[in-house]
Amino acid sequence: MQTAYLSHPDCLRHDMGEGHPECPARLKAIEDKLIAFGIFPFLHHYEAPSVTREQLARVHSDALLDHLESISPSEDLVQIDEDTWMTPHTLAAAGRAAGSLVLATDLVMAGKAGNAFCCVRPPGHHASRDQSMGFCFFNNVAVGAAHALEHHGLERVAVIDFDAHHGNGTEDIFKDDPRVMLCSSFQQRIYPESIPGPGNDHMIFAPLPPRSGSGVFRDTVTRLFLPALNRFRPQIVFVSAGFDSHRADEMADLDLVEEDYAWITRELKQVAAVHSGRRLVSTLEGGYELQALGRSVAAHLKVLCDM
Ligand SMILES: [Zn+2]
Secondary structure (H helix, E strand, O other): OOEEEEEOHHHHOOOOOOOOOOOOHHHHHHHHHHHHOOOHHHEEEEEOOOOOHHHHHOOOOHHHHHHHHHHOOOOOOEEEEOOEEEOOOHHHHHHHHHHHHHHHHHHHHOOOOOEEEEOOOOOOOOOOOOOOEOOEOOOHHHHHHHHHHHOOOOOOEEEEEOOOOOOHHHHHHHOOOOOEEEEEEEEOOOOOOOOOOOOEOOEEEEEEOOOOHHHHHHHHHHHHHHHHHHHHOOOEEEEEEOOOOEOOOOOOOOOEOHHHHHHHHHHHHHHHHHHOOOOEEEEEOOOOOHHHHHHHHHHHHHHHOOO
């Protein structure tokens, strides 16, 4: 099965300042490990296109899109929230990040790739319909899911989010849309400290206590997510792949290891094989300890490309 790998040099130009964990070096660290582990040549490389306003407007309000355009600086930084700054290069990077999900969706829908990984930043899953926050400007995975629904006419789309933080933006965008199932695991009571809605048959939340580790994580996915996904029968599977639950990452305390990411990737690939004609699109969310991030993405991609 061919795995498409999408990225763009613009994603390296968004830099929120020295010492910021969501830094350009994240993408370099991933690429270094993919090269070192011999995975890079197995991937089919694509440049991410820029997202269009129409594609963004499926998941974001005009007010947010107009606001971001109006405050985009020509020099210096503009603060969005406590930890998020807009730079002169942010809109271009965020546009490529969101655009990568559109192209990845088109590639797997056309059968030109079995699955795809979008190695892009800024991440997206905290961006809600009306607000950029938590390092996120546009909700990349939501742009992909909405493209699958609106452009390709699919009726059932799944998003699995295993980032350490609650994907509050993705919840906000799809909470009232039964065509989208969101399965989201995250560490309870850390950023964004939003309490997920009560959940329903298409919003499945698994807040995990600190030090959950591999056992609790895998048990939760097996007990909660996989049966829900098998009931839902998604026509395409999206993954908000955040790797900040790794034991080496200081952003959270969930104590996962590389093999957990390989494991959930195998499980989601199996869901896609049974229900979705193998169509699976994964995109980078968090993951800030550079060595662990590189190894974790390598573990994820090794499974995706059947190495
Ligand atoms: Zn995160």
